[in-house]
Amino acid sequence: MNYFEHHLDCLESHGFGKWRPAFEELLQHLWFQSKDGNLPRFLNVLQQIPAVPDVTCQLNQDWVAITSEQMTPSLSETIGQQLKKLMPWRKGPFHVFDHSIDAEWRCDLKWNRVMPFLSDLRHRKVLDVGSGNGYYGFRMLAAGAATVTGIDPSYLSVCQFLALNCFVQTHRLNVLPMTLEQLPANMEFWDTVFSMGVLYHRRSPFDHLTDLKATLKPGGELVLETLVVEGDEKTVLVPESRYAMMNNIYFLPSSKALESWLRKAGFVNVRTVEESYTSTQEQKHSDWKPGTSLPDYLHPNTKHITVEGLPAPRRAILIANKPLENTKLPRYHIKPASVPSE
Ligand SMILES: Nc1ncnc2c1ncn2[C@@H]1O[C@H](C[S@+](CC[C@H]([NH3+])C(=O)[O-])CC(=O)[O-])[C@@H](O)[C@H]1O
Numbered sequence: 617m618n619y620f621e622h623h624l625d626c627l628e629s630h631g632f633g634k635w636r637p638a639f640e641e642l643l644q645h646l647w648f649q650s651k652d653g654n655l656p657r658f659l660n661v662l663q664q665i666p667a668v669p670d671v672t673c674q675l676n677q678d679w680v681a682i683t684s685e686q687m688t689p690s691l692s693e694t695i696g697q698q699l700k701k702l703m704p705w706r707k708g709p710f711h712v713f714d715h716s717i718d719a720e721w722r723c724d725l726k727w728n729r730v731m732p733f734l735s736d737l738r739h740r741k742v743l744d745v746g747s748g749n750g751y752y753g754f755r756m757l758a759a760g761a762a763t764v765t766g767i768d769p770s771y772l773s774v775c776q777f778l779a780l781n782c783f784v785q786t787h788r789l790n791v792l793p794m795t796l797e798q799l800p801a802n803m804e805f806w807d808t809v810f811s812m813g814v815l816y817h818r819r820s821p822f823d824h825l826t827d828l829k830a831t832l833k834p835g836g837e838l839v840l841e842t843l844v845v846e847g848d849e850k851t852v853l854v855p856e857s858r859y860a861m862m863n864n865i866y867f868l869p870s871s872k873a874l875e876s877w878l879r880k881a882g883f884v885n886v887r888t889v890e891e892s893y894t895s896t897q898e899q900k901h902s903d904w905k906p907g908t909s910l911p912d913y914l915h916p917n918t919k920h921i922t923v924e925g926l927p928a929p930r931r932a933i934l935i936a937n938k939p940l941e942n943t944k945l946p947r948y949h950i951k952p953a954s955v956p957s958e
Pocket of ligand 1: 707721723745746747748767768769770773794795796797811812813814817
């Protein structure tokens with residue numbers, strides 16, 4: 617079954633035709649010919665999800681909700697069993713009929729911090745880089761976006777989205793199994809691009825910022841959310857070893873440093889709109905993601921530092937625009953050194 621075709625049709629009706637062949641080739645390689653050992657198991661789950669009549673969706677509330685008056689105990693039990701086979705659920709929360717997926721992350725808290733600062737999403741084409749299972753994508757659709765394309769290399773995240781979309785059945789939103797770096801160069805297609813929770817996973821933050829800029833239309837809006845540390849424009853933490861038990865964390869700048877990185881990468885109108893420490897209400901233990909979570913990553917005696925003795929997770933939201941015209945670097949006229957007279 618081709619889970620992505622209708623979304624590509626939808627994008628094509630918004631002027632995407634030029635890039636469609638490149639996306640189809642990528643999907644062929646990354647999905648249809650994938651050798652990932654878990655994918656067949658996830659696809660099997662999707663095939664076991666039963667059709668449900670008369671589904672109603674409420675995407676504009678903290679718990680994204682899918683309901684049906686026609687739900688029966690046996691249908692509900694089958695759905696619950698299949699959703700559990702797609703654990704761990706890191707992102708949520710969702711009500712799916714009788715099942716409350718209170719995932720590890722309360723993404724609604726981040727969305728409520730981001731949302732007030734966004735340019736009106738109505739009629740915009742949105743790219744969500746590192747979208748996870750599409751929780752934010754559903755909220756963006758509810759905010760009026762014309763299309764939302766999530767990209768995420770995690771097959772589990774893609775399949776969680778596809779499982780939810782068995783009921784929601786939207787073509788305007790999808791999560792495609794690819795990374796930002798795999799997109800065609802200089803697409804300049806999207807009106808708003810989100811990169812939330814991705815920059816600190818990248819070894820080369822400037823390449824990430826430049827790649828994000830290349831996906832945006834001139835004048836388009838970047839929404840960047842990432843881990844930061846307190847400090848001035850010269851402050852950057854590069855954890856030598858683990859950070860909050862994660863071993864794939866590279867650059868944690870201050871928000872002032874990040875602003876200057878964005879300007880250096882060619883963005884304009886750069887501003888930090890929100891900054892706060894991550895609470896243990898936002899990232900928490902969950903039956904839907906067994907194992908450890910933020911309470912275990914913080915120092916047992918003081919919550920201001922991680923178990924490694926580094927500053928506790930703090931996140932900033934920055935907004936910036938791609939210039940309307942590609943500004944060229946200024947030319948410097950270097951005066952020839954004056955020759956000392958004899
Ligand atoms: N190069 C890449 N390109 C695209 N996706 C990537 C890449 N590298 C990693 N990812 C994906 O980015 C997501 C990062 S989680 C943030 C989720 C959501 N945005 C959130 O803001 O809660 C981090 C967190 O929860 O801290 C994962 O789903 C990765 O697979």
